Amino acid sequence: MIEIRWHGRGGQGAVTASQVTAEAAIIEGKYAQAFPEFGAERRGAPVKAYTRIDEKPIYIRSPIVEPDIVVILDPSLLVSEPVLDGLKKNGWVIINSKKPVDEIRKTLGRSDVKIARVDADTIALQILKVPIVNTAMLGVLVKATQIVSLDSIIDAVSRRFSERIAKLNIEVVKKAYEEAEVSG
Amino acid sequence: MVKRTSLSSNYAVAYAVKMADVDVIAAYPITPQTHIVEKLSEFIANGELDAEMIHVESEHSAMSATIGASAAGARVFTATASQGLELMHEILHIASGMRLPIVMAVASRALSPPINIWSDYSDIMNARDTGWIIYIVSSAQEAFDTIIQAYKLAENKEVLLPVMVAFDGFVLSHTFEAVDLPEEEEVRRFIPKQVTWYTLDPENPMTLGPLGPPEWYYEFKYQQVVALNKALEIAKQVDDEYGKVFGRKYGLVEPYRLDDAEIAIVAYGALASTAKAAVDEARKNGVKVGLLRLRLFRPSPVEEIAKYLENVKAVGVMDRAISFGAPYGGPVFADIMEALYMKGVDTLLSSFILGIGGRPMYLHDVLTVINKVKEIAESGRRTIETYYIGVRE
Numbered sequence: 148m149i150e151i152r153w154h155g156r157g158g159q160g161a162v163t164a165s166q167v168t169a170e171a172a173i174i175e176g177k178y179a180q181a182f183p184e185f186g187a188e189r190r191g192a193p194v195k196a197y198t199r200i201d202e203k204p205i206y207i208r209s210p211i212v213e214p215d216i217v218v219i220l221d222p223s224l225l226v227s228e229p230v231l232d233g234l235k236k237n238g239w240v241i242i243n244s245k246k247p248v249d250e251i252r253k254t255l256g257r258s259d260v261k262i263a264r265v266d267a268d269t270i271a272l273q274i275l276k277v278p279i280v281n282t283a284m285l286g287v288l289v290k291a292t293q294i295v296s297l298d299s300i301i302d303a304v305s306r307r308f309s310e311r312i313a314k315l316n317i318e319v320v321k322k323a324y325e326e327a328e329v330s331g
Numbered sequence: 332m333v334k335r336t337s338l339s340s341n342y343a344v345a346y347a348v349k350m351a352d353v354d355v356i357a358a359y360p361i362t363p364q365t366h367i368v369e370k371l372s373e374f375i376a377n378g379e380l381d382a383e384m385i386h387v388e389s390e391h392s393a394m395s396a397t398i399g400a401s402a403a404g405a406r407v408f409t410a411t412a413s414q415g416l417e418l419m420h421e422i423l424h425i426a427s428g429m430r431l432p433i434v435m436a437v438a439s440r441a442l443s444p445p446i447n448i449w450s451d452y453s454d455i456m457n458a459r460d461t462g463w464i465i466y467i468v469s470s471a472q473e474a475f476d477t478i479i480q481a482y483k484l485a486e487n488k489e490v491l492l493p494v495m496v497a498f499d500g501f502v503l504s505h506t507f508e509a510v511d512l513p514e515e516e517e518v519r520r521f522i523p524k525q526v527t528w529y530t531l532d533p534e535n536p537m538t539l540g541p542l543g544p545p546e547w548y549y550e551f552k553y554q555q556v557v558a559l560n561k562a563l564e565i566a567k568q569v570d571d572e573y574g575k576v577f578g579r580k581y582g583l584v585e586p587y588r589l590d591d592a593e594i595a596i597v598a599y600g601a602l603a604s605t606a607k608a609a610v611d612e613a614r615k616n617g618v619k620v621g622l623l624r625l626r627l628f629r630p631s632p633v634e635e636i637a638k639y640l641e642n643v644k645a646v647g648v649m650d651r652a653i654s655f656g657a658p659y660g661g662p663v664f665a666d667i668m669e670a671l672y673m674k675g676v677d678t679l680l681s682s683f684i685l686g687i688g689g690r691p692m693y694l695h696d697v698l699t700v701i702n703k704v705k706e707i708a709e710s711g712r713r714t715i716e717t718y719y720i721g722v723r724e
Contacts, residue, residue, distance in 0.1 A: 166507045170337040173509045179337070182506035185363075185689065186448055206607040208502055209693045 149294055150211045153196040154230045155220030157189050160281030164218070165196035167285060167307050171299035172200040180205050193228050200294060216241060218288055220267070220280050225254060234260060241288050243267035243280050248330040263291035263329040270326070274319050282316040286323030291331075297324055338510040340503040343471040344410070344436045344496070345370035346510075347478035349380045350518040351434075354405035357385040357396035361415040362448045363500035364438040368410055390415035394422035394433075401431040402539050404530040406482065409433070412500055413440035416454045420461070426493045427462030427555060429540045432485030432528055433493040434478060438504040439600070439651075441688040449689020450500040452600065452651040455628070456662040462555050464494040464562050465629040467599040469585075471510050473626075474498050476579055482522045483569045490562045491528050492555070497628075499601040499651075501689065513577055521576055559630045566627055583632035585624040586639045588614065592621030594704045595640055597648040597667055599625040602685070602692050606649070609697035620701050631666055637674035640667075645679040645708035647700050651686045660684075660717045679707050685720040696720050 151168065155161030162183045169181035177200055184195035197211045213233040219242040224230055234240070236259045244251055244264045251262055267283035282304060289300050300320060305313040338346065345367050348356070358368040374380040383400075387393045393409050401407045411419060416437055426433050439455050441447040455465065464484065468474045474496065481494040498504060531537060543551050566583060574580030587607050589595060598606045603624035613620050623639050625632075640646055648668075650661025657665060660682025668680055683700045686692040699720060707714055 166337065169507055173335060173337050178509060180506055180508045181337075182502070185501040185505065205508075206604045206611075207694060208506070208601045208605045209691050212693070 148199060148201040148205065149216065150214045151198040151216040151218060152211050152214040153198070153218045153220070154224050154228060155194055155196075155281070156224070157192045157194050158279070159220045160279050161194050161220050162196045163307070164220075164281035164285055165198045167282075167300065167303045168198045168288070168295065169200070170306060171295040171303040174299045174302050175295055177202060178205050180208070184210065193224060214238065216288070216292060216294075218284050219243065220284055231255065231257060231260075237261065239263065239292055241284060241291060243284060245269075248328050252330075261291070261331050263287050263327055265323045265327045267323060270319055270322050274322065275315055282319045283323035286320040287327040290324045290327045291329045332514065334512045336510055336512055337507045338471050339366065339505050339507050340468075340471040340474040340498045341366035341438065341505065342370055343475040343510050344478055345374070346512060347475045348408045349374045350513075350515045351406065351408075351479060351482050351522055352380070352519055352524065353382050353408045355383045355385065355397070355400035355407045356409065357387050357393045357400070357407070358409050359387050359390050359393045359411070359415060361390070361412050363440060363450075363504045364410045364412045364415070364436065366504070367436055367438070371408075390419040391422055394419045394426060397433050398422065398426050398429065398431055401433050402429065402531050404526045406524060407433050408435070410436040410438070412438045413442055413454045416458060417442065420457065423458060423461040423463060423493075425540060428551070430491040430528060430555075430558070431493060432482070432491055434481045434485055435493065435495050436474075436478065437495055437497040438500040439497050440500040447688040448500070450502050450601075450651075451687045451689070452497070453653070455495070455497045456652040456654065458495065459629060459662065462492065462559065463629065464492055464559070464566070464627075465497060466494065466626060467497045467628050468503075468626065469498075469600060469604050469624060471503065471506070471508050472579070473581060474503065475510055475512070476573065476577065476581070479518055479522060480566075480569050480573050483573070484562065484566055486522070486525070486527050487565050487569075488527045490558055490565050492558055492562060497600070502601040517576065521573070563627075563630045563632060581626055582635070583627040584635045584639065585626055587622040587624065589621030589623060589639050589643075591619060592643055593619040594645045594701070594708045595621050595623055595643040595647075596697070596700055596704060597623045597625060597646060597663065599628070599663060600651060602649060602651060602697075605692055605694060606697050609694050609701060612694060613698060613701045618701060618705055620705070625663060628663070631670060633670040633674065636667060636670040637676050640671060640678060641674075641676045643678055645681070645704050646671075647681045647683055647704035649683045649685060649697070649700060653684055653687065659715060679711070679713055681707055681714050682717045683720055684717060690721060
């Protein structure tokens with residue numbers, strides 16, 4: 148089972164991203180589960196969401212405390228929230244950041260995790276004209292971890308949004324996929 | 332053709348209600364149920380569902396309007412949670428007493444005070460003696476399937492009772508997972524619209540729910556008893572028929588790895604799902620434990636409870652609600668104890684409370700319960716303590 152924890156701020160689309168990832172896995176015939184940390188939905192406030200993916204039915208329904216992957220939609224959460232708590236050795240940190248991976252690694256203070264990053268703010272503003280970075284993060288996530296294919300993510304994005312919005316977001320996913328800096 | 336999609340339990344319920352082709356929905360918004368009626372409003376606005384949506388001023392009115400519509404022969408639906416279900420309480424008795432086949436979804440939630448929007452089953456347990464049929468489901472797929480089954484059961488001529496389908500607020504209501512949606516036509520063939528109950532008709536005037544003096548009231552109530560008992564049998568039939576058509580059936584209870592179990596735990600709702608993972612984990616460590624998931628809460632499936640638990644040395648019942656001042660333990664614990672005692676099953680019972688007011692229920696919490704039940708089995712001694720798992724004293 149692969150467990151992903153999403154950290155974002157209300158309005159950045161972390162919950163939606165957790166659901167799109169689950170949907171992509173379901174499209175691939177896998178089992179998946181996506182749920183938010185309940186009750187804290189306020190614009191700008193730190194939010195958490197969770198995705199589980201497995202080849203067999205998933206019974207466990209509690210919050211994820213030892214994730215394989217953390218996705219950080221806002222780099223300011225690195226200092227204000229315990230985003231790395233429980234992250235497994237050799238796990239992934241997928242982060243929205245303008246800084247290069249080496250510099251991010253120093254800030255994280257962990258040498259036993261893999262890092263992938265993209266400047267999701269710039270991509271989102273350029274294509275969507277709004278700072279909603281969730282779909283950009285999906286592009287980095289699949290490039291780094293291959294938990295689902297790029298095609299499945301694109302399929303899931305197109306199911307999730309209206310045609311016009313989906314088209315723009317697919318462009319975002321692809322651009323983030325191309326621009327992602329991945330350090331295994 | 333079956334369409335696999337990703338839905339929360341709330342949305343799964345909305346899809347089921349749409350496919351059931353309901354005529355009237357009356358509802359008042361309350362977290363964590365609101366998504367259900369939001370989605371249904373969308374279906375109506377898009378022309379996908381031809382139904383009347385009545386926006387009422389309270390849950391008391393929601394159930395009242397639902398009763399009115401049902402009494403006029405409409406297929407109806409409403410949804411609520413927590414304080415909403417409490418406010419409806421008076422009218423719940425009227426729905427069952429008037430023998431109206433209403434279907435209601437409840438995204439279960441704790442009761443105030445202190446205000447808490449998160450999940451436990453205090454609301455459902457308070458509805459226990461209202462004469463409703465009450466299912467507690469464990470996944471989005473089961474939520475969908477059970478709503479369809481609920482209409483079939485409620486409208487059965489030998490039953491004619493309202494049905495509540497409950498599931499954990501947030502933990503199920505807001506969790507997206509795979510749901511297989513059948514063809515709408517297939518659902519409509521399974522639950523064709525037939526008005527099987529007594530309805531109000533201006534051409535043939537009749538009164539529903541009038542004064543029942545001592546000479547008659549008792550018989551009306553006894554008929555409800557008979558109907559609820561009958562519902563046990565029909566619920567099984569409906570589940571079997573549903574399984575034949577749609578390929579999924581659940582039983583009134585669901586045994587999990589109980590065949591060779593020495594001890595058992597009992598759970599309902601989302602906790603029963605996590606409990607399966609805990610049973611798997613405990614078995615890896617050599618503990619011969621199994622799970623009995625209670626799916627039909629009312630009427631109580633006594634035969635099944637006794638059948639699956641008769642051979643284990645000890646049983647731990649996990650409740651998601653507190654029964655204040657009860658002789659021992661939580662509300663479902665009391666049911667299990669009663670069923671086993673009356674069926675002559677002698678086993679060491681213990682009661683566990685957890686997941687109150689949305690307190691997360693981790694795998695290790697269930698493992699704590701399993702270990703305690705194992706200890707009790709090994710000691711061979713009856714315990715009268717109720718274990719409040721994870722509480723800070």
